[in-house]
Amino acid sequence: MNSKKTEHKDPVCNMTVAGDSKYQYRHAGEQYYFCCEHCLHKFKEHPEQYLEKEPNPSQQSHSGPVTYTCPMHPEIRRQGPGNCPKCGMALEAAGIPALQTKTEYTCPMHPEVRQDHPGNCPKCGMALEALTVGVEEKNEELIDMSRRFWISVVLAAPVFILAMIADLAPAWLPEGLSMSMVQWIECALATPVVLWGGWPFFVRGWQSLRTWNLNMFTLIALGVSVAWVYSVVALLFPRIFPAIMQMKGGRVDVYFEAAAMITALVLLGQVLELRARSRTNAAIQLLLGLAPKTARIVRNDGAEEDIPLEHVQAGNTLRVRPGEKVPVDGTVIDGASNVDESMVTGEPMAVAKAKGAKLIGATVNGTGSLLMRAEKVGADTLLAQIVRMVAEAQRSRAPIQKLADVVAGYFVPAVVTVAVAAFVVWSLWGPQPRLAHAIVNAVAVLIIACPCALG
Numbered sequence: 001m002n003s004k005k006t007e008h009k010d011p012v013c014n015m016t017v018a019g020d021s022k023y024q025y026r027h028a029g030e031q032y033y034f035c036c037e038h039c040l041h042k043f044k045e046h047p048e049q050y051l052e053k054e055p056n057p058s059q060q061s062h063s064g065p066v067t068y069t070c071p072m073h074p075e076i077r078r079q080g081p082g083n084c085p086k087c088g089m090a091l092e093a094a095g096i097p098a099l100q101t102k103t104e105y106t107c108p109m110h111p112e113v114r115q116d117h118p119g120n121c122p123k124c125g126m127a128l129e130a131l132t133v134g135v136e137e138k139n140e141e142l143i144d145m146s147r148r149f150w151i152s153v154v155l156a157a158p159v160f161i162l163a164m165i166a167d168l169a170p171a172w173l174p175e176g177l178s179m180s181m182v183q184w185i186e187c188a189l190a191t192p193v194v195l196w197g198g199w200p201f202f203v204r205g206w207q208s209l210r211t212w213n214l215n216m217f218t219l220i221a222l223g224v225s226v227a228w229v230y231s232v233v234a235l236l237f238p239r240i241f242p243a244i245m246q247m248k249g250g251r252v253d254v255y256f257e258a259a260a261m262i263t264a265l266v267l268l269g270q271v272l273e274l275r276a277r278s279r280t281n282a283a284i285q286l287l288l289g290l291a292p293k294t295a296r297i298v299r300n301d302g303a304e305e306d307i308p309l310e311h312v313q314a315g316n317t318l319r320v321r322p323g324e325k326v327p328v329d330g331t332v333i334d335g336a337s338n339v340d341e342s343m344v345t346g347e348p349m350a351v352a353k354a355k356g357a358k359l360i361g362a363t364v365n366g367t368g369s370l371l372m373r374a375e376k377v378g379a380d381t382l383l384a385q386i387v388r389m390v391a392e393a394q395r396s397r398a399p400i401q402k403l404a405d406v407v408a409g410y411f412v413p414a415v416v417t418v419a420v421a422a423f424v425v426w427s428l429w430g431p432q433p434r435l436a437h438a439i440v441n442a443v444a445v446l447i448i449a450c451p452c453a454l455g
Helices: 037-045 047-051 057-063 140-168 179-197 199-211 216-236 256-288 382-395 399-429 434-454
Strands: 007-009 016-018 024-027 030-033 067-069 077-079 101-106 129-134 294-298 304-308 317-320 329-335 337-340 351-353 370-376
Touching: 007 030, 024 037, 037 047, 140 179, 140 199, 140 256, 179 199, 179 216, 179 256, 199 216, 199 256, 216 256, 216 399, 216 434, 256 382, 399 434
Parallel strands: none
Antiparallel strands: 007 016, 024 030, 067 077, 101 129, 294 304, 294 317, 317 370, 329 370, 337 351
């Protein structure tokens, strides 16, 4: 292969370098290529510094498979996202959330120079400055539920208004709009609400039946589907119903408005719940954002260098310059300053720090320069523990929620049992045609019980 077409990575600045670069150096039997003389000299002085960039163990742990758990059922744990097999809720990542940001570094004099770690500009040698770009955390489930809710509201509202006018004030209907046309309009508007807007509830209801973890989604899916199917059959085949149920013109009452409105209301509850959880996640991200992205490490030879916060290890000596944030928890070994700890303690007055004083990560240094020894890094810092507590509080359940789960486990089969009993009783001792009366009354039990699931 032609070396001129081969591309290499500069071990100092990670820039791509052509194979014919004149800045080359052989170390430990391996050839290294550099973008400029400055990077070449830095590598010659401390080659081990650029060849031993091993990530922190805490950083490695995030690259592995993430365990997800259900906010309502903490015992449910699985690798990767998905829905809870018991209640159908979207699973959330367990443990300490990762900060949804990425940090790029650029040169003030040469903005075209960018890299994903701190260092010096390969063109002018100036220290690169952090250019933090926030990554918007898109809640796909919230976006999907919101879209389903708003479209369902637009379609369900006229269905409800038409049904109420037709039942309570039929004289208000426009001339030429018959009751039969009203029912067909209700069917056309309610069908996409039930089949598309309510599709997630049918999926969750089916999952609850498969795993036999009956919940309110079971009852919602059952009640809405039965109401819609019954209404479609009544609209298409009204003659199969008992004469006592038929109105003028052979029409039969339908429940399209009930199926559409129940679907829209359940979607509203899902949107409100997901929005509350999304705001909690945003608060956690703000907490994580308090920590600085880099730390200034002091090497054994006295050289100082900015490194990513993830590379800081316990025992490292760090420099905290005036106005900077304390990177991790530790102890002052030299210097004196006042540190603003209001973001942790709430105290507005800065606290004096001298040799031997404890420092808290994410607090802001005042006008003095401090030399500190890192003691707690990664998940052991006070800020990480606060984030962990907030995340655990978000995933925890109130006692009333546990009671609701227990009640749902009995309420759903009880409703189905009552519906079956109504079908059996009416089919054996009801008036003729018994089968039609039995089906209608069993359906009525399910439709009446379905709104109870909204609680």
